[in-house]
Amino acid sequence: MNFRALSRAPETRRMNSILLLEDLPEIRVWLKALVLEVFPQALISEAARVHDALELISAVKFDLALCDLGLPDGSGVDVVAKLRELQPDAQSVVVTIHDDDDHLFPALQAGAFGYLLKEQSRELIAEQLKRMSQGEPPLSPSIARRVLTHFAKMTRRQERPQNMPQVSLTDRENEVLLRVAKGFTLPEIGVQLGLSRHTIADYVKQIYRKLNVSSRAEAALEAQRLGLFRR
Amino acid sequence: MFAAVPKIPWRVARKLHVAPRGLALAAILAVAVCATGAAFGADPAVRVIAQALTVADAGDKYPLTAPAAATRLPDDWSLTRPEHDAVVWYRIRFDPPGASAPHSSQSLYIERACSQIEVQLNGQLIYSTRSSVGSVANHCARPHLMRLPASALLPSGNVIDLRLQGHALQRVAGPARAAGLSVLKIGPSEVLAAEHARREFWNVSVVQALSIVLAALGFAVLRLDSWNRRNSHLRPYGWLALCGSALALHHWLGEAPVSSASVEFIVAAAVAPLAAASMLFLLRLAGRRWRQIEKLLLPQCLLMPLTLLLAGPSRLFLAASIWNTVLGLELLAVIGRTLWLTRRQPPHEYWPMAAALVTLATALALEFAVQRAWVAPPALETTQLILIALAIGLGLRLLRGFAKALQAAELGRRQLPGRALELAAAAERKFSQMADARIEQVMAQERKRIAADLHDDLGAKLLTIVHTSDSQRISTLAREALEEMRLSVRGLTGRPMQLADALADWRAEVMARLGQANIETDWRGPDEDVEQTLPARSFVQTTRILRESVSNIIKHSGATNCKVRCTVRDGEFELIVQDNGCGIPMELDGKLDRGHGMASMKHRAKQMRGQCLVESAPSYGTVIRLTLAL
Numbered sequence: 001m002n003f004r005a006l007s008r009a010p011e012t013r014r015m016n017s018i019l020l021l022e023d024l025p026e027i028r029v030w031l032k033a034l035v036l037e038v039f040p041q042a043l044i045s046e047a048a049r050v051h052d053a054l055e056l057i058s059a060v061k062f063d064l065a066l067c068d069l070g071l072p073d074g075s076g077v078d079v080v081a082k083l084r085e086l087q088p089d090a091q092s093v094v095v096t097i098h099d100d101d102d103h104l105f106p107a108l109q110a111g112a113f114g115y116l117l118k119e120q121s122r123e124l125i126a127e128q129l130k131r132m133s134q135g136e137p138p139l140s141p142s143i144a145r146r147v148l149t150h151f152a153k154m155t156r157r158q159e160r161p162q163n164m165p166q167v168s169l170t171d172r173e174n175e176v177l178l179r180v181a182k183g184f185t186l187p188e189i190g191v192q193l194g195l196s197r198h199t200i201a202d203y204v205k206q207i208y209r210k211l212n213v214s215s216r217a218e219a220a221l222e223a224q225r226l227g228l229f230r231r
Numbered sequence: 232m233f234a235a236v237p238k239i240p241w242r243v244a245r246k247l248h249v250a251p252r253g254l255a256l257a258a259i260l261a262v263a264v265c266a267t268g269a270a271f272g273a274d275p276a277v278r279v280i281a282q283a284l285t286v287a288d289a290g291d292k293y294p295l296t297a298p299a300a301a302t303r304l305p306d307d308w309s310l311t312r313p314e315h316d317a318v319v320w321y322r323i324r325f326d327p328p329g330a331s332a333p334h335s336s337q338s339l340y341i342e343r344a345c346s347q348i349e350v351q352l353n354g355q356l357i358y359s360t361r362s363s364v365g366s367v368a369n370h371c372a373r374p375h376l377m378r379l380p381a382s383a384l385l386p387s388g389n390v391i392d393l394r395l396q397g398h399a400l401q402r403v404a405g406p407a408r409a410a411g412l413s414v415l416k417i418g419p420s421e422v423l424a425a426e427h428a429r430r431e432f433w434n435v436s437v438v439q440a441l442s443i444v445l446a447a448l449g450f451a452v453l454r455l456d457s458w459n460r461r462n463s464h465l466r467p468y469g470w471l472a473l474c475g476s477a478l479a480l481h482h483w484l485g486e487a488p489v490s491s492a493s494v495e496f497i498v499a500a501a502v503a504p505l506a507a508a509s510m511l512f513l514l515r516l517a518g519r520r521w522r523q524i525e526k527l528l529l530p531q532c533l534l535m536p537l538t539l540l541l542a543g544p545s546r547l548f549l550a551a552s553i554w555n556t557v558l559g560l561e562l563l564a565v566i567g568r569t570l571w572l573t574r575r576q577p578p579h580e581y582w583p584m585a586a587a588l589v590t591l592a593t594a595l596a597l598e599f600a601v602q603r604a605w606v607a608p609p610a611l612e613t614t615q616l617i618l619i620a621l622a623i624g625l626g627l628r629l630l631r632g633f634a635k636a637l638q639a640a641e642l643g644r645r646q647l648p649g650r651a652l653e654l655a656a657a658a659e660r661k662f663s664q665m666a667d668a669r670i671e672q673v674m675a676q677e678r679k680r681i682a683a684d685l686h687d688d689l690g691a692k693l694l695t696i697v698h699t700s701d702s703q704r705i706s707t708l709a710r711e712a713l714e715e716m717r718l719s720v721r722g723l724t725g726r727p728m729q730l731a732d733a734l735a736d737w738r739a740e741v742m743a744r745l746g747q748a749n750i751e752t753d754w755r756g757p758d759e760d761v762e763q764t765l766p767a768r769s770f771v772q773t774t775r776i777l778r779e780s781v782s783n784i785i786k787h788s789g790a791t792n793c794k795v796r797c798t799v800r801d802g803e804f805e806l807i808v809q810d811n812g813c814g815i816p817m818e819l820d821g822k823l824d825r826g827h828g829m830a831s832m833k834h835r836a837k838q839m840r841g842q843c844l845v846e847s848a849p850s851y852g853t854v855i856r857l858t859l860a861l
Binding site: 119 | 742
């Protein structure tokens with residue numbers, strides 16, 4: 001853990017180039033308006049299909065990507081994964097109707113920074129978006145439970161893919177996850193553990209990052225086992 | 232596998248038991264044989280005559296004119312007259328006992344007279360084993376006892392003439408069949424009769440009986456093998472038993488319709504198949520093949536008779552003894568190899584077998600020594616007895632192995648229904664498990680499908696309404712409709728979830744909402760860990776009730792403080808939401824205003840087979856108490 005990061009005040013990341021991936025035109029319009037409200041100076045690129053989004057990703061550098069999950073020619077998860085691969089500094093946020101962890105967890109595993117529920121009010125979404133850009137990704141109890149299960153499974157596994165690090169949660173991160181899974185809010189956890197809100201938020205970011213790395217390692221292991229890697 | 236599987240291959244395990252009984256039988260026989268073969272305590276009334284006058288003459292009466300030679304008895308022609316192959320006359324003189332036992336009858340006892348003999352007392356023929364068919368009868372193994380009729384006895388100077396006809400050693404198959412005469416014993420009939428009976432029993436009867444038993448065993452084993460061709464060592468045993476018993480039996484057959492030369496040839500040639508069968512049996516028993524030896528076996532069986540024929544009757548013994556040496560060495564090698572190969576057996580199986588094989592080897596060595604005349608032939612046919620006894624013991628053991636296998640098969644068969652039931656039950660369990668898992672899987676898929684469908688069509692439309700409507704109220708309604716849709720899908724096809732997880736979800740949502748509305752919240756969950764599960768429908772309904780209450784608190788109550796208590800007691804789940812707001816307004820008729828969604832709350836609770844109680848008063852605030860049976 002980087003001590004300098006701990007003491008740093010939250011700063012709004014400058015989002016200059018934003019990708020919007022949404023197939024419903026009205027929603028896309030609404031989303032664009034909302035984004036411009038939060039980040040007035042940003043340049044917004046729009047896409048309605050996964051294919052277009054992938055093309056855009058390889059061509060343009062983005063700071064933020066807002067991806068829908070249910071698209072006509074695929075899932076936004078692929079876009080999230082590709083973005084993480086090609087532009088590791090970019091943040092991707094999943095904007096979706098689905099609130100269940102069956103949909104959200106894969107996106108987080110692929111490298112999403114956070115998620116937004118589409119049907120919430122404009123103010124709420126704007127607030128969450130801002131908070132996310134300040135480095136506070138959301139974490140719900142069901143997501144926390146799935147993350148815990150995932151890491152428990154990974155530590156139980158004996159094998160390790162070649163050249164891939166094995167990530168595990170630190171005790172602190174585990175603590176945070178357990179409390180979120182019990183239903184405590186992040187401010188409450190901060191009070192309980194005696195940490196500032198931003199520290200907690202940093203932990204959550206780390207957790208997501210490790211989840212992404214771990215999931216990629218898991219995928220690599222599967223691929224290796226299936227003989228797709230020729231090392 | 233029905234029988235227990237030992238570490239060694241099951242075939243070998245089942246074969247390699249030699250009956251301790253069989254071995255004991257052989258041991259007893261050997262001991263008895265040696266014991267009775269020992270020098271019989273000399274009876275003073277019995278006179279042993281150890282000298283006779285001999286003349287080689289083919290006539291019917293003792294030739295008085297020819298020169299007689301004094302010969303010591305026992306007389307072995309291979310030593311005294313090696314090439315002679317015809318008749319020799321023996322003359323002895325004796326005086327009857329006289330006064331000591333004048334009325335007891337006297338008998339003459341000849342232990343061995345090979346191969347046929349005629350006895351004349353004072354010129355009178357008293358005993359003859361001459362064969363009627365013309366060839367030389369073979370009575371080499373039989374003891375001879377003849378009464379000396381009192382009428383023919385003279386007071387003194389009695390003459391006994393013995394006409395012995397036999398074959399030279401070179402013309403016979405073995406020294407046991409070579410011509411010779413043992414000592415003569417004259418004495419009281421009872422004494423000599425007892426000795427004769429004893430000798431007859433051990434030399435003839437026992438061997439005959441045993442060889443019949445052996446033949447029967449051989450037949451039985453061959454038949455068993457023909458029904459059940461699993462064990463390759465049974466057939467060699469059958470042949471070896473039959474061959475051996477035929478050889479032994481023939482030894483006792485006195486007269487044969489064929490010429491003695493043929494008889495000798497057959498007896499000599501029969502050793503080859505016997506040795507071959509034994510070697511095959513031992514090799515198969517050890518379980519491993521020895522191809523070099525096996526390849527030799529058949530040619531040898533053919534070659535030996537051929538060479539014997541070629542050697543001609545006059546050199547039969549030489550050729551036969553050479554072949555016997557070769558076969559004996561081969562057999563010894565096979566025995567050694569069997570002992571080596573089976574050395575890893577458990578001791579209680581290995582040592583009886585080893586003992587039997589070693590006995591066999593010693594018997595062979597002894598036989599060999601006798602044949603080479605290094606050792607005087609024992610009084611009785613010990614080696615033959617031992618060999619037959621060993622073979623019988625082996626045969627019994629094989630049969631016992633069969634019986635055991637049958638027993639094991641029976642046991643297995645009896646166990647079979649039980650095991651089949653077990654397997655069936657296990658299969659059924661597995662199947663129902665798989666069916667359950669499949670149902671789970673299918674349900675999850677259905678849920679995903681329904682959710683996807685709803686979200687795609689209904690959800691998209693509702694979402695559009697939410698974000699494009701100008702009216703706040705319509706947006707809110709559409710939003711709530713979307714929430715409802717999600718919950719409904721979840722309640723319809725969702726899995727039961729852990730109560731602890733549900734409580735966590737509720738807590739997060741309630742704290743977030745009330746926190747945003749700046750209402751101080753105190754949530755207290757159950758003290759101990761809860762292990763119960765909540766059906767998906769109940770979760771959904773409770774979520775709705777909770778959301779409704781929280782919405783009421785936020786929108787209408789004006790409260791600043793909210794207390795939530797969750798307890799699990801006696802299998803019941805209780806949720807209490809209390810606020811310090813202005814309470815739910817009364818209707819005109821004094822009942823609480825149902826417009827605050829309380830009717831739906833009560834309805835939902837009743838659907839879950841629980842109940843929802845609402846208490847409200849303006850100064851008191853509102854308490855909503857939900858009880859659910861878990």
